[in-house]
Amino acid sequence: xxxxxxxxxxxxxxxxxxxxxxxxxxxxxxxxxxxxxxxxxxxxxxxxxxxxxxxxxxxxxxxxxxxxxxxxxxxxxxxxxxxxxxxxxxxxxxxxxxxxxxxxxxxxxxxxxxxxxxxxxxxxxxxxxxxxxxxxxxxxxxxxxxxxxxxxxxxxxxxxxxxxxxxxxxxxxxxxxxxxxxxxxxxxxxxxxxxxxxxxx
Amino acid sequence: xxxxxxxxxxxxxxxxxxxxxxxxxxxxxxxxxxxxxxxxxxxxxxxxxxxxxxxxxxxxxxxxxxxxxxxxxxxxxxxxxxxxxxxxxxxxxxxxxxxxxxxxxxxxxxxxxxxxxxxxxxxxxxxxxxxxxxxxxxxxxxxxxxxxxxxxxxxxxxxxxxxxxxxxxxxxxxxxxxxxxxxxxxxxxxxxxxxxxxxxx
DNA sequence: CAATAACCGGACCGGGCGGTCAACTTTGCT
DNA sequence: AGCAAAGTTGACCGCCCGGTCCGGTTATTG
Numbered sequence: 255x256x257x258x259x260x261x262x263x264x265x266x267x268x269x270x271x272x273x274x275x276x277x278x279x280x281x282x283x284x285x286x287x288x289x290x291x292x293x294x295x296x297x298x299x300x301x302x303x304x305x306x307x308x309x310x311x312x313x314x315x316x317x318x319x320x321x322x323x324x325x326x327x328x329x330x331x332x333x334x335x336x337x338x339x340x341x342x343x344x345x346x347x348x349x350x351x352x353x354x355x356x357x358x359x360x361x362x363x364x365x366x367x368x369x370x371x372x373x374x375x376x377x378x379x380x381x382x383x384x385x386x387x388x389x390x391x392x393x394x395x396x397x398x399x400x401x402x403x404x405x406x407x408x409x410x411x412x413x414x415x416x417x418x419x420x421x422x423x424x425x426x427x428x429x430x431x432x433x434x435x436x437x438x439x440x441x442x443x444x445x446x447x448x449x450x451x452x453x454x455x
Numbered sequence: 456x457x458x459x460x461x462x463x464x465x466x467x468x469x470x471x472x473x474x475x476x477x478x479x480x481x482x483x484x485x486x487x488x489x490x491x492x493x494x495x496x497x498x499x500x501x502x503x504x505x506x507x508x509x510x511x512x513x514x515x516x517x518x519x520x521x522x523x524x525x526x527x528x529x530x531x532x533x534x535x536x537x538x539x540x541x542x543x544x545x546x547x548x549x550x551x552x553x554x555x556x557x558x559x560x561x562x563x564x565x566x567x568x569x570x571x572x573x574x575x576x577x578x579x580x581x582x583x584x585x586x587x588x589x590x591x592x593x594x595x596x597x598x599x600x601x602x603x604x605x606x607x608x609x610x611x612x613x614x615x616x617x618x619x620x621x622x623x624x625x626x627x628x629x630x631x632x633x634x635x636x637x638x639x640x641x642x643x644x645x646x647x648x649x650x651x652x653x654x655x656x
Numbered sequence: 657c658a659a660t661a662a663c664c665g666g667a668c669c670g671g672g673c674g675g676t677c678a679a680c681t682t683t684g685c686t
Numbered sequence: 687a688g689c690a691a692a693g694t695t696g697a698c699c700g701c702c703c704g705g706t707c708c709g710g711t712t713a714t715t716g
Contacts, residue, residue, distance in 0.1 A: 260692090262692095263683060263684080263691095263692060263693065264682095265682065265683070265692095265693070266693060269693085287673090289672075289673065290673080290675085291672085291673080291674090299694080300694060300695040300696060301674095301695080301696070302693095302694065302695050302696070303695075305674085305675065305676080306693070306694075310674085311674065400634070404630070404634070407616045407617070407619060407631065408616060408634065410616075411612045411615065411616055411635075414612065414615050415608045415611075418611075419608065419652045420654075422652060423649075425649055428648045428649045429605070429648060429649035429650075429651065430605075430609065432645065432648055432649075433601070433605070433609065433638040433643075434612075434634070435638070435645075436643030436644070436645050437634040438634065439643060441642050441644070442634075442638065442642060442643050443637070443642070444633065444636075446633050447630060447633055448629045448630035449630075450630065451620045451623060451627055453620065453621075464661095464713060464714080465713065465714090466662095466713070467662075467663060467664090467713095470663090470664085488703090490703065490704085491703080491704060491705085492704090495665090500664080500665080501664060501665030501666060502665075502704095502705090503664065503665050503666070503707080504664055504665070505705095506704085511704085511705085512704065512705090
């Protein structure tokens with residue numbers, strides 16, 4: 255499907271790369287409403303060039319988001335065959351938080367349903383998480399009443415929480431990931447007052 | 456301090472009230488960048504009137520934020536003399552989440568240091584939370600290695616988490632508050648990999 | 657019931673945004 | 687080297703935003 259009709263010209267490919275990098279940085283610093291003009295300037299490129307490569311600002315965002323989600327999914331896939339299922343889940347969450355900390359990717363979630371491709375990629379990653387959770391549950395590493403959806407939702411909480419600390423040290427998220435993960439352990443085990451949601455809707 | 460120099464005229468007072476209500480609703484629905492024009496329309500008032508009552512959009516926001524924080528602080532103060540310190544802390548967090556769920560007040564946090572008065576009010580509430588946490592810790596209701604700052608930071612996580620569920624049932628936050636609170640219990644008790652932050656900075 | 661001070665409202669302003677386009681430059685093939 | 691196709695650029699467009707301002711309106715007071 256969608257076989258690449260033509261290879262990209264050398265300068266175009268180079269510009270595309272700097273554009274993606276600049277956009278990721280700019281979005282990370284300024285949030286979802288970083289301006290296209292600033293992104294272009296940061297990439298050392300005219301504003302028109304941005305729109306040649308990405309029809310819309312949202313398309314640019316989608317390209318970045320898909321890239322990140324795919325990277326996360328790959329990590330998850332690999333961890334599916336790790337020996338300790340509980341440690342694997344924790345490591346996945348650590349990787350996710352770490353990725354979001356390098357460049358604050360809170361916008362990754364804010365960017366809801368930008369395109370069908372984003373939705374699709376995200377669904378793929380959700381599946382992987384579901385499997386990780388199931389495995390951890392079977393091994394008794396996490397309580398039986400939490401689902402993949404729960405973990406997906408809680409996944410970004412550490413970064414969110416830390417984002418309200420003025421000059422936060424870069425690894426502070428580890429503290430809150432630890433607390434939340436402790437809440438997922440069987441030892442915690444107080445009954446949950448509400449059923450888990452279905453993220454497919 | 457700041458003794459009211461003149462009572463407000465009847466229509467002015469009425470408009471001010473509708474303006475605050477409309478702004479709260481509009482901010483809740485559209486987020487921090489709801490437009491002043493929309494707020495004015497919703498309040499059945501001209502745009503100029505908004506700026507007569509609140510010199511700036513941020514001032515309007517600050518008025519709402521201060522109101523909410525004060526309400527929360529009052530609840531906290533009351534709970535300081537509750538018999539069960541652990542239950543009191545949980546109830547405070549429940550009240551906080553409930554308040555944020557009625558009208559999504561995520562912007563409450565986003566609205567960082569809008570004014571000195573906001574900072575001051577927030578600091579007051581932080582003190583109350585600190586006391587609640589201390590009491591709960593002394594009663595053995597929560598683990599010894601979590602601080603007031605931890606609780607303050609985790610306080611808004613349930614609402615945040617739920618905000619990414621497409622058509623979330625209104626009480627879903629209870630599930631995530633329960634999980635996170637379980638992570639605060641002594642039973643969880645895995646050592647935390649990072650020291651707690653200082654929110655005063 | 658005036659008279660006056662307080663208040664209201666919406667046209668208006670400057671600025672920044674996402675996105676377009678036609679003139680110009682670069683690339684890569686022959 | 688030469689030339690068509692691909693790529694680049696920045697001025698430009700329409701739009702919406704926060705904030706201003708003044709002519710008209712309304713509440714209050716004696």
